[in-house]
Amino acid sequence: MKIALLGYGKMGKVIERIALERGHEIVLKKDETNTFDGLSTADVAIDFSVPTAAVDNISNCFHANVPVVSGTTGWLEHFDEMVALCNEKQGGFISSSNFSLGVNIFFELNEYLAKIMSQFDSYKVTMEEIHHTQKLDAPSGTAISLAKGVIENSNYANWTMDEAKNNEIHIAAKRIGDVPGTHTVTYDSVVDSIELKHTAHNREGFALGAVIAAEWLAGKKGIYNMKDVLNLK
Ligand SMILES: NC(=O)C1=CN([C@@H]2O[C@H](COP(=O)(O)OP(=O)(O)OC[C@H]3O[C@@H](n4cnc5c(N)ncnc54)[C@H](OP(=O)(O)O)[C@@H]3O)[C@@H](O)[C@H]2O)C=CC1
Numbered sequence: 001m002k003i004a005l006l007g008y009g010k011m012g013k014v015i016e017r018i019a020l021e022r023g024h025e026i027v028l029k030k031d032e033t034n035t036f037d038g039l040s041t042a043d044v045a046i047d048f049s050v051p052t053a054a055v056d057n058i059s060n061c062f063h064a065n066v067p068v069v070s071g072t073t074g075w076l077e078h079f080d081e082m083v084a085l086c087n088e089k090q091g092g093f094i095s096s097s098n099f100s101l102g103v104n105i106f107f108e109l110n111e112y113l114a115k116i117m118s119q120f121d122s123y124k125v126t127m128e129e130i131h132h133t134q135k136l137d138a139p140s141g142t143a144i145s146l147a148k149g150v151i152e153n154s155n156y157a158n159w160t161m162d163e164a165k166n167n168e169i170h171i172a173a174k175r176i177g178d179v180p181g182t183h184t185v186t187y188d189s190v191v192d193s194i195e196l197k198h199t200a201h202n203r204e205g206f207a208l209g210a211v212i213a214a215e216w217l218a219g220k221k222g223i224y225n226m227k228d229v230l231n232l233k
């Protein structure tokens with residue numbers, strides 16, 4: 001499979017190694033300085049760039065008729081525009097705040113726990129995410145997905161990084177050293193706490209998940225997510 005890498009930073013480089021190990025060919029490594037030359041020859045594109053570049057990268061894929069896997073976070077306010085463009089161009093699109101198998105299992109557990117906890121007012125939920133100091137966005141896309149998972153399965157209405165009102169989920173974002181990504185969901189009562197925690201030990205899981213998603217998406221049209229790829233529906 002011919003892959004275009006849109007973004008060739010920490011993630012792009014791990015994705016390249018895993019893609020080559022799985023027998024794929026890299027036909028474009030797009031960074032801040034070069035052009036999209038070669039994009040139209042790709043079977044699939046994988047975007048792990050920066051929040052300000054994601055929309056342009058994804059749009060170019062739809063215009064070039066190349067299905068795109070998007071892992072970049074921090075551009076969610078434009079998500080509906082990209083869905084509309086994908087539909088208009090009859091493209092293929094998978095976007096996820098986190099492509100690792102472990103986090104996608106964690107997402108399922110988070111939704112299940114939220115359903116149970118919605119029956120018990122004595123517990124209040126909070127979330128914490130810890131990442132490396134180079135991360136541009138806060139809170140992490142994964143923390144936002146976790147908060148949405150709780151909101152869809154409980155009476156919580158919103159998330160905030162400020163002081164949380166009764167129906168709001170507080171998210172704390174910490175930036176420490178080289179931490180690849182740690183997420184904790186905590187339900188606290190006066191008498192005890194319940195914690196769900198995922199700790200990434202490196203970037204391999206995110207990168208492998210993105211390559212598996214690209215293999216799954218190549219040749220398809222439509223809008224999908226990791227539940228489709230991992231058959232979790
Ligand atoms: N969904 C998931 O599973 C995961 C998502 N992420 C997300 O992926 C993104 C990238 O993370 P990471 O690799 O750590 O970040 P890096 O900062 O290491 O890499 C970002 C890359 O994007 C490049 N870039 C800048 N502008 C453009 C542009 N216009 N077109 C294409 N590339 C551009 C940068 O190029 P240059 O070097 O020239 O500036 C750099 O190579 C982040 O949003 C992060 O949150 C990260 C891990 C997992």
Ligand SMILES: O=C(O)C1=N[C@H](C(=O)O)C[C@H](O)C1
Nearest residue numbers: 073097135140141142180181
């Ligand atoms: O920037 C990162 O590094 C990561 N970003 C993603 C996010 O914002 O959730 C996923 C992962 O936690 C690493």
